[in-house]
Amino acid sequence: MTTTQERALPAVEAAEVPLVERVLPPPGGGRLATVAARSLPVVPIVGAVLAWHLLTWYDVIAWVRFDKIPGPLDVYHSLGAQLGTAEFRQHVVSSLRRILSGFVLAGLVGVVVGIGIGRSKAVAALLRPLIEIARPIPAIALVPLAILLFPTSEQGIVFITFFAAVFPVTVATIHAMKTLPLVWMDAASTLGAKRRQVLFHIVLPGAMPAIFSGLSVSMGVAWICVISAEMISGQFGVGYWTWMSYSLLDYAGVVAGMLTIGAMGFTTSWLIERLGRRVNRWLPGEAR
Numbered sequence: 001m002t003t004t005q006e007r008a009l010p011a012v013e014a015a016e017v018p019l020v021e022r023v024l025p026p027p028g029g030g031r032l033a034t035v036a037a038r039s040l041p042v043v044p045i046v047g048a049v050l051a052w053h054l055l056t057w058y059d060v061i062a063w064v065r066f067d068k069i070p071g072p073l074d075v076y077h078s079l080g081a082q083l084g085t086a087e088f089r090q091h092v093v094s095s096l097r098r099i100l101s102g103f104v105l106a107g108l109v110g111v112v113v114g115i116g117i118g119r120s121k122a123v124a125a126l127l128r129p130l131i132e133i134a135r136p137i138p139a140i141a142l143v144p145l146a147i148l149l150f151p152t153s154e155q156g157i158v159f160i161t162f163f164a165a166v167f168p169v170t171v172a173t174i175h176a177m178k179t180l181p182l183v184w185m186d187a188a189s190t191l192g193a194k195r196r197q198v199l200f201h202i203v204l205p206g207a208m209p210a211i212f213s214g215l216s217v218s219m220g221v222a223w224i225c226v227i228s229a230e231m232i233s234g235q236f237g238v239g240y241w242t243w244m245s246y247s248l249l250d251y252a253g254v255v256a257g258m259l260t261i262g263a264m265g266f267t268t269s270w271l272i273e274r275l276g277r278r279v280n281r282w283l284p285g286e287a288r
Contacts, residue, residue, distance in 0.1 A: 070252040078252035079259065094236040095226065096264065098154070102161025103222050107215055109162075110169025114211075115203070117170075118177020131170060139164035139225040143232050157229045157237075164225035165218035172214025176207035209283060212276035219272055223265045238264070 230239030
């Protein structure tokens with residue numbers, strides 16, 4: 001009997017070793033492997049810039065024309081010159097102020113309305129038809145209406161940004177309410193939790209992964225609409241500056257404006273992702 005138990009101990013100890021540690025080889029490469037892993041995202045960017053340089057340098061004309069497109073060096077010099085001016089920095093600050101104002105307001109309204117529709121049949125009957133009618137309307141189509149409604153273009157652009165960003169958050173929150181396991185709320189209610197406690201300690205944390213997915217989508221949509229609105233009716237902003245560069249035939253400035261928009265969009269999306277990881281650190285994937 002004792003011999004059988006002694007022979008079984010190694011098997012038990014092996015079973016307690018995590019599967020990853022038993023399957024994966026020990027990490028190797030050290031600093032070189034770390035540098036290679038961190039430089040991997042740069043490879044496609046360098047490849048795209050190199051292809052851009054070659055196509056414009058040799059004035060390639062195929063299905064599309066590159067003979068009139070500014071090269072990377074021209075755009076680099078244009079962007080460097082603009083970054084040193086106070087006017088360009090004012091355009092950047094104006095776009096960031098508009099995007100953050102509309103996005104924050106859309107996030108708050110979208111989460112509240114989504115929770116109300118997802119948890120109340122009366123609220124769903126009142127608001128869901130209105131949302132489904134308004135949601136397919138392109139936000140940029142509201143520019144003429146925004147000009148008539150608001151006394152300044154600044155308020156109109158914030159409204160267009162809000163309109164574009166609110167629906168992805170609302171729909172994501174509604175679906176999060178529908179997919180929450182009922183056993184979580186039943187267990188909390190059985191233990192004596194009140195409706196307010198269930199909402200703030202069960203419903204909201206459980207819905208946060210889907211809510212942040214909606215926020216990520218909303219940020220991309222908001223940038224598209226705020227830049228378009230600035231091009232049409234704005235007096236400041238990166239979109240307005242990009243359109244004015246095109247009007248002045250400054251094509252290097254146009255591409256510099258596009259790259260500025262991309263950099264700001266990437267930064268804001270990255271901040272939302274980092275915040276989502278911190279809020280949803282209870283998820284197994286985020287814990288890693």
